[in-house]
Amino acid sequence: MTEATTTANTDAPASRSSRDKLLASALACFDEHGLTGMTIEQIRRQANSSIGSLYHHFGNREGLIAALFLQLLDDQLAWSRTAIDAATTPYETLHALIHGYLDWVTHHPVEARFMYAARSEVARGENAAALKEKNRQRIGLLLAVLKAGIKSGSIRSLPPETFASLLVGPSENYCRAWLADRVQGKPVAHADVFVDAAWRAISATPCE
Amino acid sequence: MTEATTTANTDAPASRSSRDKLLASALACFDEHGLTGMTIEQIRRQANSSIGSLYHHFGNREGLIAALFLQLLDDQLAWSRTAIDAATTPYETLHALIHGYLDWVTHHPVEARFMYAARSEVARGENAAALKEKNRQRIGLLLAVLKAGIKSGSIRSLPPETFASLLVGPSENYCRAWLADRVQGKPVAHADVFVDAAWRAISATPCE
DNA sequence: ATTAATTCTAGAATATTATTCTAATATGAC
DNA sequence: GTCATATTAGAATAATATTCTAGAATTAAT
Helix, strand or coil: CHHHHHCCCCCCHHHCCHHHHHHHHHHHHHHHHCCCCCCHHHHHHHCCCCHHHHHHHHCCHHHHHHHHHHHHHHHHHHHHHHHHHHCCCHHHHHHHHHHHHHHHHHHCHHHHHHHHHHHHHHHHCCCHHHHHHHHHHHHHHHHHHHHHHHHHCCECCCCHHHHHHHHHHHHHHHHHHHHCCCCCCCHHHHHHHHHHHHHHHHECCCCC | CHHHHHCCCCCCHHHCCHHHHHHHHHHHHHHHHCCCCCCHHHHHHHCCCCHHHHHHHHCCHHHHHHHHHHHHHHHHHHHHHHHHHHCCCHHHHHHHHHHHHHHHHHHCHHHHHHHHHHHHHHHHCCCHHHHHHHHHHHHHHHHHHHHHHHHHCCECCCCHHHHHHHHHHHHHHHHHHHHCCCCCCCHHHHHHHHHHHHHHHHECCCCC
16 A cells, blocks of 8 residues: 555556555555444455455454554655755754655545554554564654754753654644644645744754 | 542442443553453443443443543543633743643543543544534634734744644643653653743744 | 475354343432 | 333344464475
């Protein structure tokens, strides 16, 4: 579903593996019925697959949800990876991070809605460790940049565990609101507002 | 469960209605097994109730979850209501709002975890309207204060639909991280950081 | 190419869980 | 007390997840 949603797939539909079709089908069923409403039978039928095949690939319902979640998480990180790696200053890093996040959600609303809905279940299930590891990588990368900024004086000293929340908290909150139809403007349309707010929150000299 | 967690209940346990016992039991089962893992049978047994009673009060599983969610939402709003009403300036309002939120989550971790987990399901179920109405009330109150602030020049002009995210986004994000054991410090311990960040985000003169 | 090992698919059988349904019991109004 | 209504009970049923066994496809080795 990664490929299918991000690019026009040049391969014939039949070339998509059974596993991928099941993941794509799970996402579609989630969109239609919600996380608790979607059933194994629906997913299996829409993927033209069998119960046996589904359980062979994913073990159980939770495994299917976790697999979809982790794949989407990789997608999301890859989306802004290039821009983040190209950034040289803390501000550029922050800009790439937030803009990339807002942009990904704007272009993948169903995927994002699924991730918000599934995260807490994944975090307590069998694959909790895999999720924690990916989180640590992301946070580690970010904290390194910020600590350098603190030393150089461009970023003020704050409790390290609050940095991530200050940076992406407003963006995440707005994305959730958008996906729940509580606000109308696409997330990426407010990128400047959220980048600016993040910079004000952590910059030593926000008014210059 | 509301009473039980916020105050020492002076009534005898038997005085608690069957409905309330079911709600309390649902919360406990959620804590132990997660939203998708908790079963009607578990909830019924822990509440010393019957299947018929449960369905009489809540209609179905979704109704039970929604009832618990909406009750906790009222709890949460009431928690900081006094402080918010007492506030006279935009900064005081903002302070009361954020501090109250962080304080409630800190003192009601299980309830908060449940709310984060259940919100998206409630938002698409039968009780979506009830949730939307409560949200509108909260947002409306807030926007009134902010618009007055913009007119008086103390708050800068921003897209109205981004205000709520700028104010509570970081706090909410941090609370989720805390409840998922990704950070250690209690949310309310960082209240100053988040109040300050919110003020920087929306103030016309953050550096004075 | 043939065999053997492995992976994958199928779907009936089973187990688990949610929900319905009917009857009985309490509660409150008059 | 009698009626009406609300509540409780739990067996019966329906919906759903999971297991299990067998067979088909694929791969690797010779």
